[in-house]
Structure formats: C-alpha cells, structure tokens
Amino acid sequence: MAKDLRSYLSELTHTYPDSLKVVDHEVDPRFGITAYASRLAQDGQHPGLLFTNVKGSELSCISNVLTEYERIALYLGCEVEDIPRVYGELLKAPIAPIEVEKQAATVKEVVIEGDDIDLGKLPIPVHNEQDGGPYLSAGVMVIRDPDSGEINAGIYRHQIFNAKEMGVWFLGAHHGGLIYKKYKKQGKPAPIAIVLGHHPGFVMGSVSRIQGIGGEYAAAGALMGEPLELVAADTSDLLVPAHAEIILEGEILPDHEQVEGPFGEWPGHYLGGGSVPTIRITRITHRRHAIFQDIVASSREHLVVGGVPRSGSIYHTVKDVVPSLKAVHVPFYARMHCYISLHKEREADVKKAAFAALNTEQENLRHIFVVDDDINVFNEEEVAWAMGTRFDAERDLLVIPKWNGPGGLLPTNWEYHADGKNTPRMSSAIIVDATKPAPPIVFPKRAVVPADHVGLADLDALRGITEEEKRKWLTNE
Numbered sequence: 190m191a192k193d194l195r196s197y198l199s200e201l202t203h204t205y206p207d208s209l210k211v212v213d214h215e216v217d218p219r220f221g222i223t224a225y226a227s228r229l230a231q232d233g234q235h236p237g238l239l240f241t242n243v244k245g246s247e248l249s250c251i252s253n254v255l256t257e258y259e260r261i262a263l264y265l266g267c268e269v270e271d272i273p274r275v276y277g278e279l280l281k282a283p284i285a286p287i288e289v290e291k292q293a294a295t296v297k298e299v300v301i302e303g304d305d306i307d308l309g310k311l312p313i314p315v316h317n318e319q320d321g322g323p324y325l326s327a328g329v330m331v332i333r334d335p336d337s338g339e340i341n342a343g344i345y346r347h348q349i350f351n352a353k354e355m356g357v358w359f360l361g362a363h364h365g366g367l368i369y370k371k372y373k374k375q376g377k378p379a380p381i382a383i384v385l386g387h388h389p390g391f392v393m394g395s396v397s398r399i400q401g402i403g404g405e406y407a408a409a410g411a412l413m414g415e416p417l418e419l420v421a422a423d424t425s426d427l428l429v430p431a432h433a434e435i436i437l438e439g440e441i442l443p444d445h446e447q448v449e450g451p452f453g454e455w456p457g458h459y460l461g462g463g464s465v466p467t468i469r470i471t472r473i474t475h476r477r478h479a480i481f482q483d484i485v486a487s488s489r490e491h492l493v494v495g496g497v498p499r500s501g502s503i504y505h506t507v508k509d510v511v512p513s514l515k516a517v518h519v520p521f522y523a524r525m526h527c528y529i530s531l532h533k534e535r536e537a538d539v540k541k542a543a544f545a546a547l548n549t550e551q552e553n554l555r556h557i558f559v560v561d562d563d564i565n566v567f568n569e570e571e572v573a574w575a576m577g578t579r580f581d582a583e584r585d586l587l588v589i590p591k592w593n594g595p596g597g598l599l600p601t602n603w604e605y606h607a608d609g610k611n612t613p614r615m616s617s618a619i620i621v622d623a624t625k626p627a628p629p630i631v632f633p634k635r636a637v638v639p640a641d642h643v644g645l646a647d648l649d650a651l652r653g654i655t656e657e658e659k660r661k662w663l664t665n666e
C-alpha cells in the first residue's frame with residue numbers, strides 16, 4: 190500500500206501513542222481548532238489533534254501533527270540530530286513519481302462539482318485573532334510551467350473569499366508566482382490543483398528548496414522512500430497525488446485580484462496581505478471520510494514544517510562546498526538563524542559554509558553561527574557557550590548590509606512610518622564565527638573528564654543519604 194497521511198498516523202500512534210488526541214465534541218472552526226493547540230502549548234504539550242466534529246462540516250480536521258522533531262525523525266528513520274543530514278542526502282537522490290489509473294486513486298472516491306462546490310463545507314480554521322478569514326495553511330498548490338512542462342508544487346496561503354473563490358499569496362521569487370505570471374502575461378487562466386492531507390514526506394518535499402522549477406514530486410518520493418503515486422486531474426492536464434485526502438481543482442484567474450489578509454505568519458506577526466490573484470475552484474475530489482489537514486499558522490507547527498526542509502537543503506548545499514561539515518540546525522523557534530558545525534581545516538571554511546547557507550535561503554536567513562564540531566548545534570546552550578568563549582565581535586563578526594528583502598515576511602524588512610504606512614526595505618545579515626583558529630594555531634583545549642572514566646561511573650551504586658549520615662555530616666551537634 191502506498192504511503193499517505195493515514196499510514197503515517199498509524200505509524201505515529203503505534204510508536205508514540207500520546208502524540209495524537211481526538212476532540213469529538215463540536216468545535217467552531219473560527220478559533221476553536223487553534224485554541225486547543227494554543228492551550229496545550231501553554232503547558233508545553235504539542236499533540237496532533239483530530240477534530241471529528243467541526244461545526245458546519247461533515248469532514249474531520251487534523252492539525253498540530255508536525256510539531257515535534259521526533260515525528261519527523263520517525264518517517265525519515267533516523268535520530269533527531271541526523272534529520273538535516275538524512276534529509277539533505279535524500280534530496281540528493283530524488284525518486285520519480287509514477288502514474289496510476291483513476292480507479293486506483295483513493296482521492297477520487299467522492300466527487301463534488303458544479304453548484305455543489307462549497308468551500309464553506311470544509312472544516313477550514315480561522316487561526317489567529319486578526320486573520321482576514323479562514324485560511325488553507327497546509328494546501329500544496331501544483332501548477333504546470335507552460336515553458337518546460339514541469340509541474341511545480343509549494344504551500345502558499347489561501348484565504349477563502351466565498352463558496353468557490355480563494356486567494357493565493359506568492360512571496361518574491363517563489364516558482365509558483367513566477368509560473369502564474371507567465372499565464373497572466375498571455376491573458377490565460379492558470380490551471381492548478383491544491384492537495385490537502387498527505388504523508389509528511391509529501392508535505393515537506395513540496396516546501397523543500399529545489400533549484401529550478403519543478404522537482405517537488407520527486408523530492409517527496411525521496412522523503413517518503415517510494416515513488417509518489419499520481420493520477421490525472423479531472424479538469425486539467427495536471428497530475429495530482431492519488432492518495433491525498435482532498436484535491437481542489439481550479440484555476441488562477443489572470444485578471445481578477447482581491448484583497449487578502451491580515452494573516453498571522455511564521456515570524457509570529459501579522460504580515461503580508463494586499464491585493465492577490467483569485468483562484469476559482471471548479472471541482473473537489475476526496476476520500477470517503479476525508480481528513481482535512483491544517484497547519485497551525487504562526488505557531489510551532491508552521492515553524493517546524495518550514496524549518497526542517499531548510500535545514501535539509503542547507504546541509505546539502507554546504508556539504509558540497511565544505512566537506513568537513515558536521516551538522517546544520519535551523520531552529521524552528523527562530524527560523525532566521527542557522528547553526529553550522531564543522532571541522533575547520535582552513536580559515537576560509539567558515540565563510541564558505543556561511544555564504545553557501547545564506548545563498549540557499551536568501552529570503553529569510555539572516556544570522557549564521559558557525560561553530561566547531563565539538564558543539565552540538567541542537568543544543569543552544571552549547572552554541573551560546575561557543576560564542577562566549579570562541580567569538581570576538583571585532584574580529585569574528587561579519588555584517589552583510591542589505592541582504593534580506595525588500596519587504597516580505599520579516600518584520601525588519603519594512604520601514605514603519607508615523608502615519609501608519611510601511612515601505613519595504615532591505616535588512617542585514619550577520620556571520621558569527623565562533624570557531625577556534627584553524628591549524629596550526631593551538632587554541633586552549635576544552636576541559637573534559639576522560640570519556641572512558643565517565644563510562645565507569647556506577648550509577649546503580651547511588652543511594653540517598655541516611656539519617657545517621659545526616660547527623661554525622663549535616664549538623665553541627
């Protein structure tokens with residue numbers, strides 16, 4: 190059986206039974222779904238949440254699933270600290286998708302067309318207080334490049350405008366927007382499909398940074414460990430995942446813009462918005478008892494889904510330039526940072542690695558910290574320690590003015606004026622070199638207890654202090 194959302198949830202609940210909770214009383218999609226994720230996060234808990242009774246919808250909604258690194262390590266079959274390396278290696282070996290017949294495509298079980306199409310019947314959440322309306326936050330939109338014929342995929346936010354229309358918000362140089370503009374230039378509608386609910390390898394494959402237009406389906410195959418099964422769309426020449434939960438088919442209109450936003454974005458502020466193209470939905474196909482997949486916007490899930498593919502792509506790019514790279518971590522809680530550890534052989538390694546990382550993700554990365562390979566980049570205490578002991582700002586800090594932007598989703602990429610208006614600006618990036626000098630320079634050694642002796646410590650021999658010992662050593666009698 191091909192991998193899909195359900196096979197993943199089955200594996201997840203088998204390995205981590207507490208990682209999925211069901212809410213079966215009625216919840217309002219307006220704040221009711223994100224309220225659970227938010228309340229649990231206050232207690233440091235991040236279980237996936239399956240809402241089986243969403244007001245106004247017959248379908249269930251799943252959210253908050255991709256919030257923990259362990260849940261990603263699970264499908265990659267590795268330890269958490271190896272996620273960027275394994276991810277990067279898999280992206281290097283794409284697996285081409287295969288096409289199956291419509292009868293074999295579970296996503297075609299239910300078909301909704303014509304007047305029956307009503308996006309209001311899907312359990313689409315309103316996520317944050319000032320959001321302009323319900324948003325698809327986990328919809329993977331696919332579109333075919335009219336020049337190369339390649340199918341490109343990515344997640345783009347879609348505000349629901351009415352029963353059949355929604356917006357699409359493209360950032361800067363993302364392929365989705367570049368392709369849309371080619372159709373617009375010819376005055377033609379752009380056929381698209383939006384994929385909702387699939388294996389996390391598919392979701393993350395679709396948001397991986399891949400050079401050139403297209404390639405996301407093959408990246409998804411690599412991350413899933415098998416070819417992605419595709420089926421012909423009903424209303425266009427697109428190929429769509431055969432085992433998604435829901436597929437929305439439609440077109441981006443060339444000449445009809447509407448205002449969208451605000452929307453709570455991944456940096457935790459309301460960002461983006463304005464006039465965006467309209468998508469008209471012309472067909473919905475879904476599985477029986479389909480599960481609508483949501484990503485809790487502007488929260489941990491949004492950050493993890495965006496951050497992990499970044500780590501993977503950066504690992505892959507930096508490794509090509511500096512083979513002594515050890516590990517990479519783009520922390521989900523500050524996705525503008527990147528921690529890189531390497532075995533430094535020459536001084537230039539640091540800048541080579543840092544610039545390769547910056548070039549992988551020009552839009553958002555702005556603080557690169559390079560450390561030696563004795564530092565665990567998943568442990569921020571160690572990174573901070575390396576900065577405190579091996580970094581001298583005057584010598585080891587490089588500021589790159591006007592690197593990010595202009596505009597986009599970083600709050601620093603805007604100039605805020607007293608009249609309430611904003612204008613886009615560029616903001617700077619830094620490279621923090623917290624490594625020891627390269628050989629032959631000898632830097633003080635790190636103080637450690639010999640590892641073989643640490644291994645000999647007999648923890649079973651530990652016991653509590655006795656009353657007699659307390660009298661003997663802990664009192665002054």
Ligand SMILES: Cc1cc2nc3c(=O)[nH]c(=O)nc-3n(C[C@H](O)[C@H](O)[C@H](O)COP(=O)(O)O)c2cc1C
Pocket residue numbers: 326327341342343344345346347358359360361362363364365366395396397398399403484491494495
């Ligand atoms: C949860 C989530 C939401 C995203 N929302 C948007 C969005 O609204 N607009 C956008 O351009 N990119 C968005 N992205 C980023 C793109 O999906 C991602 O960078 C992708 O690689 C772009 O692919 P492309 O260059 O092929 O278009 C989002 C990513 C994630 C993980």
Ligand SMILES: [Mn+2]
Pocket residue numbers: 341342343364365399401402403404405
């Ligand atoms: Mn692309």
